[in-house]
Amino acid sequence: MLRRVLVANRGEIACRIFRTCRELGIATAAVYSDADAQALHVREADTAVRLAGSAPGETYLRGDLLVRAALAAGADAVHPGYGFLSENAEFARAVLDAGLVWIGPPPAAIEAMAYKTDAKRIMRDAGLTLFDALDPEAVTAGDLPVLVKASAGGGGRGMRVVRELDALPGELKAASAEAESAFGDGRVFVEPYVERGRHVEVQILADGQGGVWTLGTRDCSLQRRHQKVVEEAPAPGLGEALEREMERAAVAAAKAIDYAGAGTVEFLVADGRAYFLEMNTRLQVEHPVTEAVFDIDLVAWQLRVAEGARLPEAPPAPSGRHAIEARLYAEDPARGWAPQAGVLHRFDVPLDGDGIRVDSGYAGGDEIGVHYDPMLAKVVAHGATRAEAARRLAGALERTRIHGPVTNRELLVRSLRHPEFLAGEVHTGFYDRHLDGLTARADDDGMDRCAALAAALADGQGRSRLGVGGWRNLPSALQTKSYRSEPDGAEFEVGYRITRDGIEGHPGVRLVGSEAGRTVLEVDGVRHEFHVVRHGGEERGRGPDRVFVDSSTRAWTFVALPRFADPVEQRAPGSLLAPMPGTVVRVADGLAAGDAVRAGTPLLWLEAMKMEHRIVAPVTGTLTALHAAPGRQVEVGTLLAVVEPDGVSVPGGTAADVSVPDGTAADAPNAATDAAPTDAQEDPV
Missing domain, CATH: 3.30.470.20 (ATP-grasp fold, B domain)
Structure with missing residues (x-):
């Protein structure tokens, strides 16, 4: 009978396993990286063991540390969850060698399915139907499109869809290099690609x-x-x-x-x-x-x-x-x-x-x-x-x-x-x-502006001075608030004054009530209830204030815009700013300031949340500055590069374009998209 189970994982799957363990009367132990010190799975476990560091490679992918943590926590079994080392036969053996119970298949079974080429051979012998691998040297135009896969792949690393015969050699080389980097095994194979399976x-x-x-x-x-x-x-x-x-x-x-x-x-x-x-x-x-x-x-x-x-x-x-x-x-x-x-x-x-x-x-x-x-x-x-x-x-x-x-x-x-x-x-x-x-942006049925009005009424100066539903005999200037909707970027300037007949500036709209973040508006005789919450960000270094507005069927997020724009750091025309926090993992070979670049040309790659994002030149022109090097940590808005367009003046800085990566993100046939996972945290498909 198991007494204490250590879950060698994090997040949702760890919490889910803990739930069943509690129901069965089994004690639980968690592991956590420094980045997860306050995570929910740590709070829900009976005990927890720290793994020093934040990157998966130094924490959740370290089998030796996980076994040591299980022994330190007094666990008698290890559940690997999914992702990370859940399909790593050597980790399973290490758990068993330490005298612990492995909650998973035998290491030999894991090993048999670890390499796709070996797994296909075993399954063919067992009578299963599967795609025949294609000889890369013998692929013809009639075989296209084809799929290049890493034999040791997972999470889409080392995977390419090839639609043009001339591109196949380069994609084979790139897939092999990526597979070697991700799995320590550069073997790849080719098979038919199904568009709508x-x-x-x-x-x-x-x-x-x-x-x-x-x-x-x-x-x-x-x-x-x-x-x-x-x-x-x-x-x-x-x-x-x-x-x-x-x-x-x-x-x-x-x-x-x-x-x-x-x-x-x-x-x-x-x-x-x-x-x-x-x-x-x-x-x-x-x-x-x-x-x-x-x-x-x-x-x-x-x-x-x-x-x-x-x-x-x-x-x-x-x-x-x-x-x-x-x-x-x-x-x-x-x-x-x-x-x-x-x-x-x-x-x-x-x-x-x-x-x-x-x-x-x-x-x-x-x-x-x-x-x-x-x-x-x-x-x-x-x-x-x-x-x-x-x-x-x-x-x-x-x-x-x-x-x-x-x-x-x-x-x-x-x-x-x-x-x-x-x-x-x-x-x-x-x-x-x-x-x-x-x-696409939803059809504007007027509710976007009503939501912005609800935000202004709950968030603005007018309500606090006048009181809910208050009005004045003497006319005064409209109260004005400005918002930008996220993520679509639409801007709303909301002007209003509450009167006994309704809300001036908004025909057909009447304020029914507004208190404690709850605003009720009557629009053409129909009542709509909005719940409004503002969360400050600037004082915590987390960006501008945001106002969240929820109705029974819709939700809006508004960035509260200042009345007077604050001075901002000036950027050279054509500046490319990081669209997300992450780490620069590589820069295009030989790329240097002064190089001519074409629109869509990959300039550098960012790794964020286990995905690799390719940052491309937004226009054809000259790379006048490059501020990225492998290993550099960047935040949203960090200046990465400057591309001066040919004969075009570009105002200010813009978020860098994120384009299709070298790889895709799993092992099910589909079209390539924007990013590829870089570790095994998530289910590979």
Whole structure:
């Protein structure tokens, strides 16, 4: 019987494992980097051990330190979570060699699936259908597009989509170099690329004593940067024959490597067939949707299997529910999915009834740092039908109060209500086709200006002097407040004066009441309630004040603009400013001041929140200054370079353009996007 489990991970997954341990009466131990000293998973554990440093390579990726921490904490078992060292056979062996229980599959099973080329050979011998690798020297124009993959890959490192034959040699070389840097193994291979496939997986659970369960399918096709954004169970529209075929293949895969514990067999579904992609020898990020459908706790079963329990002969029957999970990220989808950092002042998801579940590593007041993946939470909804689950999840996200950095919340709500998604027409190219529409500014129905007015009424001088609903007999100048909406940048100058007949400057609008951050406006006879909170930033060195306005169906973030602009540091025309905090990891070979550059030419690469972002020249011209060197830490707005356009005068400094990276971000076929992960914190797809 396990007494204390150390979770060799952080954030959301650590909190989730602790929850089950508490329910089973098992004590818990956390590890934390210096950046995570105040993190939620540290607060929730019974005890915690510090890992000196902040970078993953010196903390969560140090197997020796993790084993030492488990022994120091008095743990008798280690759960690796997902990402980091969860699929590292040497770490699993080190845990076992220290006399600890490893809550995961045998090291030999992990090793068998660690290299994609080896895994494909084993699965082919086990009878699974998969794509044939292509000889890079024999690829023809008729084979295009093709996908270059790192054999030891994960998280999309060492992965390239190639659409032009002349580009293949260079992409092979670049992918190999990136794979060598990321995994210490530069081997790559080439296979056909499917433009609009579906990413479908089967959850398995094995006891290592001959018992293997399959627990239905999951569809994980909605992806950005080849990383999953929305997942659901069961996968819609497969048909019973294909589902049974995939389940048989998953059992064969598990038995071929003597698997034990929870795992996932992943497939690409195209043209009515399921092709083996890879096997994840760990718990998946999206496991909650399977738990909702089967009324099962997969972590509890991981612990039981680790204690030597056998599985009952038959798995539990599905409940008939449909479950959908959305990953809520601190990122700006409209700006190349750029990760965001800062204080999460408030984070409240409405948990109405029993149909909503939230797994998170953050709470209100926590800091979203720059060292790790920017996922705030997984929000899961289930319902009697797929449509009911989608509606419930969209509604919960819409009513969630998030006061802090920009998130992908609006994108998730729109995705869940998109006609193609509701029709079950999901595929890995969904965001390639629809991102512009899903991130476009919402039609202005007048509510944006009403929200700005609500902010001004709750935030301005007029209310405090006049009182709620107050008015004067003598006319006076309009009260004026100015705001900039985030993240779209729209500006609002709100002028108002409260009178007995309404609000001057806003025909048809009447102030019903305003107190303690709650403002009620009547607009053309319809009441709208707004909750307004202002969070100061400048006094803490965190940027300007922001006003967060929430209604029952919408949310706005406004930057309060000063009446008179403060003097700002002058920038040379064409200045490129860092769009996010991060570290300069490399500069284009041979790049120096005085060089001619073309628009779109990569100048340097920033690493932030485990992603690598390529910064490109916004215009064709001359590089007149370069202020970046590998290893330099930069904040938002740091001057990186200056490009003087050919024959064009550019006023002031602008945020650097973030463009498509050299790599993509996972192992499911899809189109390249803006950034590639740089460590193993997140589920690779």
